[in-house]
Amino acid sequence: MRYVKLPKENTYTFLERLKEWGKLYAPVKISEKFYDFREIDDVRKVEFNYNRTIMPPKKFFFLPREKLFEFDLSRPEYRETIEDVEPFVIFGLHACDIHGLKILDTVYLDELPDKYYKARREKGIIIGISCMPDEYCFCNLRETDFADDGFDLFLHELPDGWLVRVGSPTGHRIVDKNMELFEEVTTEDICNFREFENKRSQAFKYHEDWSNLRYLLELEMEHPMWEEQADLCLACGICNTTCPTCRCYEVQDIVNLDGNTGYRERRWDSCQFRSHGLVAGGHNFRPTKKDRFRNRYLCKNSYNEKLGLSYCVGCGRCTYFCPAGISFVRNLRTILGLEEKSCPSEITEEIPKRGFAYASHIRGDGL
Known part of the structure; x- marks a missing residue:
């Protein structure tokens, strides 16, 4: 795996450059206590130190409500409505959410891929970021507190910037195109990375065996x-x-007032x-x-x-x-x-x- 360092003073420039790769989404503070992934206009509104967003990043790939196709009962045919998905970047995913997407991949990209999910997954760029757990976090017990793959770039906090792991060809291209923003990783950076990860491991509330x-x-x-x-x-x-x-989702046919045409949609179920x-x-x-x-x-x-x-x-x-x-x-x-x-x-x-x-x-x- 390739490693580079992003100095702290280059962070916002890097975020601005990410917009060249597609519409940028990142965690922002939406109330006194809550955060959510939103489209970013001003990169200085991006929150780096958050614990969890209200909605998980699955909302970008498996839409809460989605039109599948339109139909006309007078003709034995239907018209699919797969949108032309534009490239987009999701910045700031924690390791647990990256594992969540990998789990969804096993459901929607198996031997019978879901074409709607697949179209968005292929256009999405994933950039992860390290975090410190709070009392509600227990990803360490689930072995999802560290992501080995499933991302294009992953940023680990350092005192003066970020240690960046490159996890895909797209990640390599992003770094190569912006080499002036990055530096080589030093021995001091490695020590700081190790110290942060050890501190993070000890910060979890629970340390026990859930294997049974x-x-x-x-x-x-x-x-x-x-x-x-x-x-x-x-x-x-x-x-x-x-x-x-x-x-889980439910599927419903919505018939127009003419009683003849309509569309089928799916939406999240509980x-x-x-x-x-x-x-x-x-x-x-x-x-x-x-x-x-x-x-x-x-x-x-x-x-x-x-x-x-x-x-x-x-x-x-x-x-x-x-x-x-x-x-x-x-x-x-x-x-x-x-x-x-x-x-x-x-x-x-x-x-x-x-x-x-x-x-x-x-x-x-x-x-």
């Missing part, structure tokens, strides 16, 4: 935690929409919605909120054989943005027996809530 988690989840299908936590859940689907690897498991004849594979709540934990902790990873990358979004204050990590640690009260006879403590105070009063099978 998926088996314990299967063995604890009737654990009382499921009922207690499902009662708190609002079934709003925020955990799915903010997840970097959730990939396994927390009652309609998600509903099939013809009125049967529902997951009729209760408890069933749906538990299913998400089983899905996120199942094993992606192609990558050797779980479908959860440890970004912490589902906990941080949950309006009912449900802690994904705490619930998993309960199943692992790592929380103080993990056995059925011991679980009496109410889970603290952040957000909607009435969440604990929600009952029944959800929304």
Whole structure:
């Protein structure tokens, strides 16, 4: 792998040069606490020290709402509406989000590639950036805290700039075209890189073994935690929409007022919605909120054989943005027996809530 150094004083010039490669998106602060990937006009608004964005970068490749084709019932034909995707650059992805895209690739670029996803993936340039974890991060337990590939460039923070790893032919071309902005990596830079990575590793809140988690989840299908936590859940689907690897969608035909023409669109779906498991004849594979709540934990902790990873990358979004204050990590640690009260006879403590105070009063099978 090729390594170069980007001095701090050249950072904004580098960001401005990236616009030559396509429309630039990067994390910006959108409120007192929240960040999101937005199109960048002023590069000085880019946030380098953030923990997580509200929406994961999957939104650029797997659109929240997307028209697939138009149809006319008077003729046995349809017209695909794949847009002509222009090149674009996403700057500032953390390692966990890069792994999230790699997981989506195994779903949408397998033996039957999704042409809509593929068209955007081929035009997107990925530039990662290092980060310091907060109390919600657990990507170290998921082995997604460092990215070996899946990016064009990856920037690691140094006291006076960035150590840059080049990860693709496109990354090489970007560096080669802007060589005046870069320097050779020195011994001091290597020492600073090592020091930062060691400090970052120690900053994670949890350091434990989760290798048997998926088996314990299967063995604890009737654990009382499921009922207690499902009662708190609002079934709003925020955990799915903010997840970097959730990939479920629904398809709907929208008919125009003439009753003859229309279009088909797909849009993100959530396994927390009652309609998600509903099939013809009125049967529902997951009729209760408890069933749906538990299913998400089983899905996120199942094993992606192609990558050797779980479908959860440890970004912490589902906990941080949950309006009912449900802690994904705490619930998993309960199943692992790592929380103080993990056995059925011991679980009496109410889970603290952040957000909607009435969440604990929600009952029944959800929304």
